[in-house]
Amino acid sequence: MQPIIGDIHLFGFNFGQEGWALCQGQLMAIQDNTALYSLIGTQYGGDGRSSFGIPDLRGRVPLGTGNPPGGSQWPMGRDAGAETCVIQESQMPTHSHPANFSSQSSLFGTTEPADLTTPETGAVLANVVAGGTGADKPEKIYTVTTANPVTLGGLDVTGEVQVGNAGNSSLFSLLQPCLAVSYAIATEGVYPNRS
Structure with a gap:
């Protein structure tokens, strides 16, 4: 069965085969891949005159396009996210730290x-x-x-308590459990009908 041009498939090997290109964000020559270019254009890169880009799915998880209820708009070709993150103070929930003040003064x-x-x-x-x-x-x-x-009683001691910061701003992983395989896009095959 011939693939549809522009199909993206997973493969258990790490090399491209005839009629397929590994999805590694590389630029393709328009003159050699006019059918694929007519379908995806420059939404993944390229200048649109002599080259166009294909998706870069290295270390990426594909996501459906559109605007889900209560979610963000995801147009074709948008990428986002990071493998690691540092939590900023503004991202932390409101909380408090206990602080004790002990008087060192006695009369x-x-x-x-x-x-x-x-x-x-x-x-x-x-x-x-x-x-x-x-x-x-x-x-x-x-x-x-x-x-x-x-x-002696009646001694009032006043002072200031300063609570220091905790933590060290280390990066932490955001990765879900995953397994690396090859993604490839069909450059040859059946041209899809627009319906």
Whole structure:
């Protein structure tokens, strides 16, 4: 049975045969393939004067033409898609990341008399001891004590929590399970009737 010119078939071998051309996007001479050119034109490439292209189905899945309900328009010759993708932030669903803020500030005090005018490591608020008169003799309000200091209430600690980004923007595969075979288009055969 002769194929119809322009038929695309799958083959289990990787070479072209007489009357067929592998669908690898190559340009064909119009003068040698006038019948096929009259059917597919330049929708797959070529200049339309001396050459025209045939479909490139290497690593591609054929898709029916038209406009399915709720879908996109798919004219003859349109290609789309990619084998891999990186998800952009704008493509992610709305979500949140938990963030905890722990106060590192505590305020301690004691009833012991103060002996420091400025705090040191381990110093706590203490009973004020007058420093005398004049600006060079400030009051003492801190002490380093061995007595058990008490935690003072009413301390408000404010701060800012910044949540860092996660992930590394790696490509991930979009491929469905597949098996590579050869596609070929008939360049010779029966010329189809337009009905």
